[in-house]
Amino acid sequence: MSRLTDxxxxxAKEIIGRYPRPKSAxxxxxxxAQEQDGYITRDAMVHIGQLVGVTxxxxxxxxxxxxxxxxxxxxxxxxxxxxxxxxxxxxxEELMHHAEKRLxxxxxxTTADGMFTLEHAECQAxxxxxxxxxxxxRYRYRLTPAxxxxxxxxxxxxxxxxxxxxxxxxxxxxxxxxxxxGVGAVEPELVTESPVWLDSKAAL
Amino acid sequence: MSTTESNIEPASQLDPNxxxxxxxxxxxxxxxxxxxxxAADRTEDFIPRFCYHPRMESVxxxxxxxxxVEGPRGPMMVVSCMTPVAQGQVVRTDTDIVKRAQxxxxxxxxxxxxxxxxxxxxGGECPLQDQAFSHGPGESRYIEEKRHYEKPxxxxxxxFLDRERCILCDRCTRFADEVAxxxxxxxxxxxxxxxxxxxxxxxxxxxFSGNTVQICPVGALTAEPYRFKARPWDLQQQESTCTTCxxxxxxxxxxxxNEILRYxxxxxxxxNWGWLCxxxxxxxxxxxxxxxxxxxxxxxxxxxxxxxxxxxxxxTARALRHAQPGSIAILGGARGTNEDAWAWAQxxxxxxxxxxxxQLDDGLPAEIFGYPGATIDDACSAATVILLAPDLKEELPxxxxxxxxxxxxxxxxxxxxxxxxxxxxxxxxxxIMHEPxxxxxxxxxxxxxxxxxxxxxxxxxxxxxGRSNLAExxxxxxxxxxxxxxxxxxVSVLPVLxxxxxxxxxxxxxxxxxxxxxxxxxxxxxxxxxxxLILLGADPLSDVPDADLARRGVAGARxxxxxxxxxxxxxxxxxxxxxxxxxxxxxGTTTNLEGxxxxxxxxxxxxxxxxxxxxxxxxxxxxxxxxxxxLTLQDxxxxxxxxxxxxxxxxxxxxxxxxxxxxxxPPVSPLQxxxxxxxxxxxxxxxxxxxxxxYDEAVATAMSQSLSALAxxxxxxxxxxxxxxxxxxxxxxxxxxxxxRSVVLPVYASMSVTRGxxxxxxxxxxxxxxxxxxxxxxxxxxxxxxxS
Numbered sequence: 001m002s003r004l005t006d007x008x009x010x011x012a013k014e015i016i017g018r019y020p021r022p023k024s025a026x027x028x029x030x031x032x033a034q035e036q037d038g039y040i041t042r043d044a045m046v047h048i049g050q051l052v053g054v055t056x057x058x059x060x061x062x063x064x065x066x067x068x069x070x071x072x073x074x075x076x077x078x079x080x081x082x083x084x085x086x087x088x089x090x091x092x093e094e095l096m097h098h099a100e101k102r103l104x105x106x107x108x109x110t111t112a113d114g115m116f117t118l119e120h121a122e123c124q125a126x127x128x129x130x131x132x133x134x135x136x137x138r139y140r141y142r143l144t145p146a147x148x149x150x151x152x153x154x155x156x157x158x159x160x161x162x163x164x165x166x167x168x169x170x171x172x173x174x175x176x177x178x179x180x181x182g183v184g185a186v187e188p189e190l191v192t193e194s195p196v197w198l199d200s201k202a203a204l
Numbered sequence: 205m206s207t208t209e210s211n212i213e214p215a216s217q218l219d220p221n222x223x224x225x226x227x228x229x230x231x232x233x234x235x236x237x238x239x240x241x242x243a244a245d246r247t248e249d250f251i252p253r254f255c256y257h258p259r260m261e262s263v264x265x266x267x268x269x270x271x272x273v274e275g276p277r278g279p280m281m282v283v284s285c286m287t288p289v290a291q292g293q294v295v296r297t298d299t300d301i302v303k304r305a306q307x308x309x310x311x312x313x314x315x316x317x318x319x320x321x322x323x324x325x326x327g328g329e330c331p332l333q334d335q336a337f338s339h340g341p342g343e344s345r346y347i348e349e350k351r352h353y354e355k356p357x358x359x360x361x362x363x364f365l366d367r368e369r370c371i372l373c374d375r376c377t378r379f380a381d382e383v384a385x386x387x388x389x390x391x392x393x394x395x396x397x398x399x400x401x402x403x404x405x406x407x408x409x410x411x412f413s414g415n416t417v418q419i420c421p422v423g424a425l426t427a428e429p430y431r432f433k434a435r436p437w438d439l440q441q442q443e444s445t446c447t448t449c450x451x452x453x454x455x456x457x458x459x460x461x462n463e464i465l466r467y468x469x470x471x472x473x474x475x476n477w478g479w480l481c482x483x484x485x486x487x488x489x490x491x492x493x494x495x496x497x498x499x500x501x502x503x504x505x506x507x508x509x510x511x512x513x514x515x516x517x518x519x520t521a522r523a524l525r526h527a528q529p530g531s532i533a534i535l536g537g538a539r540g541t542n543e544d545a546w547a548w549a550q551x552x553x554x555x556x557x558x559x560x561x562x563q564l565d566d567g568l569p570a571e572i573f574g575y576p577g578a579t580i581d582d583a584c585s586a587a588t589v590i591l592l593a594p595d596l597k598e599e600l601p602x603x604x605x606x607x608x609x610x611x612x613x614x615x616x617x618x619x620x621x622x623x624x625x626x627x628x629x630x631x632x633x634x635x636i637m638h639e640p641x642x643x644x645x646x647x648x649x650x651x652x653x654x655x656x657x658x659x660x661x662x663x664x665x666x667x668x669x670g671r672s673n674l675a676e677x678x679x680x681x682x683x684x685x686x687x688x689x690x691x692x693x694x695v696s697v698l699p700v701l702x703x704x705x706x707x708x709x710x711x712x713x714x715x716x717x718x719x720x721x722x723x724x725x726x727x728x729x730x731x732x733x734x735x736x737l738i739l740l741g742a743d744p745l746s747d748v749p750d751a752d753l754a755r756r757g758v759a760g761a762r763x764x765x766x767x768x769x770x771x772x773x774x775x776x777x778x779x780x781x782x783x784x785x786x787x788x789x790x791x792g793t794t795t796n797l798e799g800x801x802x803x804x805x806x807x808x809x810x811x812x813x814x815x816x817x818x819x820x821x822x823x824x825x826x827x828x829x830x831x832x833x834x835l836t837l838q839d840x841x842x843x844x845x846x847x848x849x850x851x852x853x854x855x856x857x858x859x860x861x862x863x864x865x866x867x868x869x870p871p872v873s874p875l876q877x878x879x880x881x882x883x884x885x886x887x888x889x890x891x892x893x894x895x896x897x898x899y900d901e902a903v904a905t906a907m908s909q910s911l912s913a914l915a916x917x918x919x920x921x922x923x924x925x926x927x928x929x930x931x932x933x934x935x936x937x938x939x940x941x942x943x944x945r946s947v948v949l950p951v952y953a954s955m956s957v958t959r960g961x962x963x964x965x966x967x968x969x970x971x972x973x974x975x976x977x978x979x980x981x982x983x984x985x986x987x988x989x990x991x992s
Binding site for chain 2: 046054057059060061064
């Protein structure tokens with residue numbers, strides 16, 4: 001249970017500054033919290049509410065709308081095996097059974113060592129590459145049970161850390177917008193000039 | 205159809221804001237921007253609905269109000285709660301296709317509904333149940349297992365949530381966000397898993413939570429005090445007015461077997477818009493309390509003993525007869541009806557009582573009514589509202605709702621001048637914090653600022669004025685009020701009053717005369733000048749800010765006659781206690797802060813032998829040989845309308861039973877306000893602010909089981925930096941001392957307290973902050989020392 005760290009609060013303020021209204025930064029800040037702890041803690045939701053000026057209940061309501069925000073601890077690697085039509089036809093059920101046996105957990109569960117969470121997923125829009133799965137939302141295509149074993153071995157021995165960061169990390173490269181390019185926290189109805197991004201487009 | 209259209213064309217041409225349309229072939233005139241469903245309500249073409257509520261924004265989520273509107277490509281299905289009326293629009297609510305759509309919606313809503321109507325509190329008054337009968341298909345094709353959730357879970361101490369019954373209409377969550385400004389409940393998850401929920405372990409602690417129960421169109425939200433108490437068809441109901449505070453919200457009092465079981469808000473357009481605060485809604489429990497006074501009590505050697513009414517009234521009359529001329533005083537009268545106040549004022553006249561005050565040194569002087577008056581609607585439609593008042597969310601919650609709503613919709617701009625942050629601070633255009641005692645200087649500074657001047661010139665200004673700090677003289681506020689009224693053009697005043705009928709009592713003869721206010725009366729009593737002190741529903745030992753003065757006054761009065769519903773701190777010291785009928789047990793009228801007279805209605809017989817205050821006054825007058833000539837309530841009302849200026853013709857008016865009638869107020873002589881400079885600070889480095897919270901030790905709250913636990917308890921609040929300066933921890937004990945007096949209280953950090961001041965809630969359980977207050981002090985400065 002932890003609030004955002006001081007470094008993340010600084011970052012959170014920068015993110016909030018990009019939006020005309022503080023509460024618009026809610027979802028990016030939830031990603032930040034998930035990156036920090038691997039899932040979204042209650043304290044983080046309270047903290048985010050304070051940062052953007054909404055109640056904890058409003059943060060909770062928004063956060064729970066999204067399947068990809070987790071509210072209980074999950075493994076370092078969240079494995080989503082697609083079970084929708086194309087993948088199902090191409091053997092995703094066998095893949096899931098194999099994964100369950102290999103990891104010793106049922107879909108939805110997390111291994112005791114906290115490394116893997118196994119989830120059943122709906123279509124991941126890679127039907128031509130069926131059966132597919134995602135590890136921390138990074139794709140793996142046309143998997144056989146043997147490929148899956150290899151993947152789990154690689155992940156367990158941290159051989160893929162360059163490619164697949166721990167659960168919660170959205171991107172390895174953090175976006176920074178210099179303050180002069182941000183629109184700033186100005187109430188939309190008070191804005192009389194065109195936003196900066198529109199002006200710069202016009203110049204192109 | 206063409207003939208009806210030609211009939212209404214002229215009207216719509218006259219007023220550009222009126223459109224003519226037809227609903228089911230009937231010609232209708234509607235206001236531009238109005239929704240179809242609102243227009244259809246006027247033509248009595250009832251369209252079924254769940255999410256639509258006329259006092260909230262439309263969201264169109266329940267899809268029950270589908271109707272057909274003619275379009276270029278033929279009839280089109282639209283939700284009537286989100287489709288505005290238009291010129292020449294042709295609406296049909298009765299076609300087969302509409303019927304089929306509405307039946308389909310009901311079938312879908314019922315698919316997951318548990319249909320546990322026989323054990324549901326809503327059964328019998330349930331829009332889902334009613335509309336399933338009137339607009340439903342009569343049977344369901346859904347045979348699968350329904351969705352299951354844990355059956356009712358408490359989302360606060362007052363409200364239970366049953367998610368199985370919920371149809372996700374968004375009424376409660378919209379109310380919490382849009383109307384109350386407390387978005388503590390929200391939709392969580394999505395799709396089939398959507399449910400209404402609070403944040404984990406953070407209850408729906410809103411002062412207005414009871415309204416969500418009232419507007420819930422199913423039995424998903426139920427109120428703890430009413431759960432399994434009655435079936436709607438067994439309830440008797442009377443429309444009445446809430447007298448908990450001076451807003452005077454219209455309510456319906458529902459009772460069964462001579463017991464009040466529930467209050468519901470009634471939509472009164474000029475006052476409460478259907479809303480109630482939880483204190484007003486749930487304090488009916490005190491009326492049913494076992495602690496109510498049952499018989500008169502007479503003091504004997506071993507305490508107060510029950511007596512007959514004959515003996516008690518004889519004894520009272522004897523005491524009044526033997527009192528020295530000019531040594532009788534009356535305190536209180538603001539908790540009763542207009543008729544009660546008038547009758548006691550008549551008795552006071554008969555006895556030659558000069559010393560009377562309906563307030564307990566905790567309000568503003570009656571001269572506040574001498575300024576041009578404003579109504580709640582005036583305040584909500586003014587260009588600018590100046591707040592020089594206590595926290596309205598704590599004291600007059602429904603007035604807070606109205607002003608908050610107006611500010612949120614950017615209809616008004618609020619300029620707040622206060623000693624600490626209030627519920628309205630975040631909605632204020634400008635919020636100026638000042639040190640207690642400095643309001644006059646602050647007001648003058650504020651009024652001379654160019655930006656404020658410009659704003660004040662933009663149209664009508666309403667000053668909402670009340671006693672915001674009980675640790676300083678009312679005089680400070682009156683001087684600031686006077687300063688605003690004499691400087692600002694187009695200003696009118698909406699007085700903030702504490703008790704239900706302060707305005708009525710003051711207007712009907714219980715206003716102090718020649719500066720003999722409550723403080724002066726108690727001082728006279730303390731000096732042995734009062735032979736007979738009549739406490740008319742007044743509890744000076746709990747309510748007068750200066751605790752020492754109240755104690756000395758009550759101890760010094762030779763004979764005390766208390767008229768009350770409970771044995772309070774003060775009435776326990778009385779020589780005679782007469783049990784009074786409570787709210788809901790008597791008929792009459794009441795006057796709210798605007799001067800609006802509405803009726804209060806008897807729903808149940810008075811508890812045990814208790815009776816209305818006016819009857820006691822009439823009987824006492826007769827015993828004293830001065831028959832007032834009143835036998836019935838109607839006699840009093842006739843006399844009031846004949847003799848009291850401003851109240852003429854009110855008693856018989858039907859309007860009193862609806863939105864009420866405003867009394868006309870004759871201007872009183874201008875105030876003589878002399879502002880005294882506030883004494884310089886000495887070593888007492890914190891200036892004290894004492895104000896009320898919604899839940900305190902007030903008898904109707906403390907005697908209502910569901911409300912009594914909600915009070916915060918005694919304590920003192922300072923700014924976090926000041927807490928550091930004191931060297932205390934949050935929650936640890938500190939000694940607070942003013943000159944010669946001190947109390948020990950827990951201290952808490954609060955960002956809403958201005959630095960250099962200390963805030964203490966009034967009348968809370970625990971050590972009494974009033975020990976530090978002196979009625980004669982302009983302000984109260986204290987030292988705070990860490991003792992832990």
